[in-house]
Amino acid sequence: MLNMGFLIGVLSALTAASADVTAAQACPTEVPNTRVLVERFLTRAAHEPSRQETGLTGTLPSSIRLLQSETDDAVCARLNTAIGSSSGQSGPWRWTYYTAGGRYVVAMQYVSPPGERRVGFVPIFVYDASMRLLGTYAM
């Protein structure tokens, strides 16, 4: 007869381990209105100096690609480490990972609390292939 306590312990450990792996490698689900931030960064005239700083001059919006689990797990894990969260959200913030022009871009949006409509800046972070932060910009 199996020791039920032992079995439950093993199952719990396996479940926890599985969750950790998933959390560490999953790319966040795409959040509304984050891709447009990257598009604006690549196209708006005011951000030309930023594009120069990050090596994205001439990169077309059509080259933006969403980082997705399974194909981009390793990159997402590194971005999760850089951001400090694997859930794609923290407090009022939600974010999405993209790649364009050989760079990785984290684009964030803010979810206003009930009764308020915040009008302010949202950030994007641009990393190189080595996960070196090239710049952070108010959008």
Added chain:
Amino acid sequence: MRKFFLGCVGVAFSGLVACSDLPTAPTSSQPDARLSGLMGCPRGPDGENCYTLPPVSGGPTIPACDPWMDANWCKGDQCVMGVPAVNGPEFSGIASCPIGGWPIGGPGQPGGPGGDGGSPPPAKPPLEQPDTACNTPTDQIVTSSAIQSAFSTIWQQSNYGLPHPQRREQGGWITSDGFGGLQFTPFPSSWAREPCRIGFPAQVTPPPNVVAWVHTHPYRNGELLTECQQQQLPNGARVPFTYRGDPSWDDDDITRSLRQAGYAHVRGYIIDEDKITWFTGDDTPTSVGSYSRCGY
């Protein structure tokens, strides 16, 4: 001396004409169709359409002069472009203006064909005289002395030059007074002012005669924003953001919302250390532009 024209906005808000945006003054490099007597409202800088006015025939003899440079009405001013008061004496004039604006000497109007020929035209509203020291001739909001004064006030209140924690975005509504002038109304004091944001309510209801909203970004291009709420990363790190003098996504979003809610011609303006930026909220190359800093 240039006249102050605002008729398109006012008429549009009266629901009579869809003439869309602020007229632009002619530039040396771009002939102004209005000077040809064909256009009642030249295309605004954001490319929106304006209607074409047919040439006015008959009516009193109007002296030839430069319609943009002379404060007196003159040939080429088919329609007075001041903003009429709804239900006021000017209102009936608008209703019969062929396309847009406030007719003077046109068909069916005093002094024009079909008019009574004798009754005096309604008194002209006082014209706001723009601040000609500003080299921004294409935007009657920016050249308005009243609005420039408001720009100066909110810029000073923004505390540019002080440490970032002490800076505050400021802003308000720009409205038509119904007589060709503009007014500024600050946002309610209950709306939070912070270094990097303004706390709008969830439901924004601007004044009905709003033509624009303006707010400050108390920063210069390239400045690192160190006091924005969003700098705190989930891992606790604080990362400054680089300011680039562009409307934020939120700025565009709220402008879009206003236009979609029926304030179809509302523009946004941002004043920062470097320049004045106007925007319509659309993500198109013609939806944003800037002028030299002026009035503040």
